[in-house]
Amino acid sequence: MSDIEPDLVRGPERHRAGRLDRVLPYTxxxxxxxxxxLVAATFLLVVLPGGTAAHFAWTIDPPITSMLLGAAYAGGIWFFVQVAVQRQWHRVRHGFPAVLVFASLASAATFLHWDRFHFGHLSFITWVALYITTPVLVLIAIVVNLREDDGAPEVDDVEIPAPWRxxxxxVGAAASVTGLVLFVVPSLLVDVWAWDVTPLTARIVGTVLTxxxxVNVWMLWDARWSAFRRVFQAQLVSLAVIVLxxxxxxGDLVWARxxxxxxxIGIIASVGAYVVFTVSLERRRTSLERGRTA
Known part of the structure; x- marks a missing residue:
């Protein structure tokens, strides 16, 4: 997209080579x-974070870990609502690799710590069923929709400036590397993490941090704001729940560490950066829309 005007993207006509940029019915x-x-899990983990011993697939302690996982699900609600209502695949495509990695790691953590789960509980059965099937379902969605996006921007699309991308x-890479270290070798960080974690909860925290x-890594190849707008809204929802x-x-944080x-500080800084970034791109998009219709 190096030949794109800095503020206004006037892309070619879409639908070339049979690509219709559709969210297919399967997806x-x-x-x-x-x-x-996602709605049920968000309620249980964010509203009732201290009750996982009774109502969740496994006991999560301290409750801040429950809320962190619930934050991921809250963002997931926003994202999958967009998948359900949007008609153009490129508007949601960059969220799917993140969901695939998240679901795959959560599935792996389940089987690595099988003994920690509440066998026979409805939430356990649901958890296992979801994390066996979701990685497969999401991977299929990526594959069947893969050729739907031809890379063309929307009319009056906004290019994300290179410094932001x-x-x-x-920032995303730093969070993901931290998350992967937590997942692969939780013993390295269990004793120094911001709050008390076990190997299982360390892996779940790491899964969320990926x-x-x-999401952000795809900005290195795709500068269309329309391709990230809805996914960043989902990230802002997650960040809001993490701040909550x-x-x-x-009191769950170990401030001596x-x-x-x-x-x-990282979460607060991320919220600030994401808000400034989103607002600046939205203002530019709104300004261009007004200029086009004036």
Whole structure:
């Protein structure tokens, strides 16, 4: 997209080479199937974070870990609603690799720590069924929709400036690397993490932290704001819930550990950066739309 004007993208006509930029019916069905489970899990983990021993697939302690996982599900609600209602695949495509990695890692963590789960509980059965099937369903969605996006921008699309793209990719990469270290070798960080974690909860925290990197990395190849707008809204929803968790579960953090301060400052800085980024791109998009219709 190096030949794109800095503010206004006047792309070629879409639908070339048989690519219609559609969210295919299969993918929309997956969204409708997943959404009720995301809503239920978000309620249990964010509203009732201290009750996982009784009502969730496994006991999560301290509750801030529950809320962190619930934050990922809250963002997932926003994302899959967009998948259900949007008609253009490129508007949601960059969220799917993140969901695939998240679901695959959560599935692996389940089988690595099988003994920690509440066998026979309805939530356990649901959890296992979802994390066996979701990676497969999401991978199929990626494959069947893969050729739907020809890379053309929308009319009056906005290009994401290179400094923003590279900066956000670096921020996402840092979060993902931290998450992968937590997942692969949790013993390295269990004793120094911002709050008390077990190998299982460390892996789940790591799984959540991979999400921004799996989204932001695609900015290195795709500068269309229309391709990230809805996914970034989902990330903002997740960040808002994480901030809520830091406020209501502040006592769960071990402030004697530098990581508690680093995590808190990092989340606050991320919220600030994401808000400034989103608002600036939205203002530019609105300005261009007004100019076009004037």
């Amino acid at each position: 929309r069905v997956v969204a409708y199937v997943v959404l009720p489970f 590279y900066s956000l990719a670096i 999400l921004p990197g799996m 968790a830091l406020v209501v579960r502040v 530098p990581s508690a301060w680093l995590f808190t």
